[in-house]
Amino acid sequence: MEFSNNATTTHELPPVVLDGDEVNQTALNSFSDANYGNVVWQTLLSRPRTCSDSMCAGIATCPSNGTLALHQHTQAEIYYVLAGSGEVEIGGVRHHVTEGSMLWIPGDAMHGVFCGPNQTLKWLYVFPEGRFEDIIYRFKTA
Structure with missing residues (x-):
């Protein structure tokens, strides 16, 4: 495999570098419907906030006895666990x-996050989409 530093593109975007203060100051989000879970998240890379055009990413946290209810979306997703422990269900x-x-969670795979007593889970999530708002969550209904 060869790598070249001389790649040319029709448009070049500047890199995005967020320092710890910027990450810590990014607003926390949560679901307005408790049936979807009590996970909180910070979307760090996403248009229009950042100039990233093909990926979006952030950090999510599931509290003790918490959940991110089973759901799916068209896009594949990557999780990298930053801290803690818990369970991630993928495809049952x-x-x-x-x-x-x-x-790595395939596109359209039903998945969710579950933490028991004395467990918390913090993870980095990454989608192959320029805007987090373009990720349409479809939650499993009872």
């Missing part, structure tokens, strides 16, 4: 994850 199979775990 639960996986115990801890700090350092990496997951």
